[in-house]
Amino acid sequence: AQTVTQSQPEMSVQEAETVTLSCTYDTSESNYYLFWYKQPPSRQMILVIRQEAYKQQNATENRFSVNFQKAAKSFSLKISDSQLGDTAMYFCAFMNGYSGGGADGLTFGKGTHLIIQP
Amino acid sequence: GAVVSQHPSWVICKSGTSVKIECRSLDFQATTMFWYRQFPKQSLMLMATSNEGSKATYEQGVEKDKFLINHASLTLSTLTVTSAHPEDSSFYICSAATGTSGNNEQFFGPGTRLTVL
Numbered sequence: 001a002q003t004v005t006q007s008q009p010e011m012s013v014q015e016a017e018t019v020t021l022s023c024t025y026d027t028s029e030s031n032y033y034l035f036w037y038k039q040p041p042s043r044q045m046i047l048v049i050r051q052e053a054y055k056q057q058n059a060t061e062n063r064f065s066v067n068f069q070k071a072a073k074s075f076s077l078k079i080s081d082s083q084l085g086d087t088a089m090y091f092c093a094f095m096n097g098y099s100g101g102g103a104d105g106l107t108f109g110k111g112t113h114l115i116i117q118p
Numbered sequence: 119g120a121v122v123s124q125h126p127s128w129v130i131c132k133s134g135t136s137v138k139i140e141c142r143s144l145d146f147q148a149t150t151m152f153w154y155r156q157f158p159k160q161s162l163m164l165m166a167t168s169n170e171g172s173k174a175t176y177e178q179g180v181e182k183d184k185f186l187i188n189h190a191s192l193t194l195s196t197l198t199v200t201s202a203h204p205e206d207s208s209f210y211i212c213s214a215a216t217g218t219s220g221n222n223e224q225f226f227g228p229g230t231r232l233t234v235l
Contacts, residue, residue: 007182012192021178040226043156043209043211043228043229044211044226044228044229045211045226047163047223050223051209085181089162091162103150103152103215103216103223103224104167105167105177106154106162106213106224107164108162108163109161110160110161113163
């Protein structure tokens with residue numbers, strides 16, 4: 001079974017700063033997917049970014065980027081030019097991959113509460 | 119696109135009663151739906167996976183006779199909490215996936231808050 005570890009329960013930075021959230025995982029699988037989800041106070045889960053394990057290039061989505069270190073089983077999220085609206089819980093998640101595609105259930109880390117200060 | 123709804127958004131019930139929560143994919147067909155549970159200030163825990171027309175697969179430690187899951191169509195899955203007790207009070211979230219090859223993104227519903235008195 002896979003595990004996902006987020007070691008930072010809470011982080012606080014000033015608006016416009018850059019912040020990095022850490023995530024490590026453990027799996028014996030070679031084909032898998034990694035995700036970062038944002039959960040604001042509304043509790044709606046929002047996909048921030050995803051990474052396929054077979055891709056060496058780190059995923060980027062506007063101000064959000066990841067540092068995927070497969071050998072170290074590390075998957076950190078960097079938020080540049082942080083905004084007040086980025087304040088939320090952030091969850092790192094793992095999903096097994098299948099050769100035929102499709103989806104499997106997600107294993108989530110415990111989350112990091114990110115607070116952006118004005 | 120890719121909208122998932124849940125109904126109700128909040129339900130309060132008495133101990134011993136059963137509660138049904140619906141999860142619908144509004145603009146796509148979901149071959150697979152997932153049910154998660156989130157306690158206050160905690161992470162999401164996968165409860166079960168349901169495929170349309172098949173029996174649900176439950177995670178270890180989840181009582182299948184207590185949490186009944188039905189996925190009767192490609193757009194609807196239901197979770198019934200039978201004989202609910204206060205310890206079942208939680209936030210229940212569903213997600214849906216199209217299941218097409220290479221597309222493994224899950225789309226989440228807004229969640230249902232269950233309070234058992």
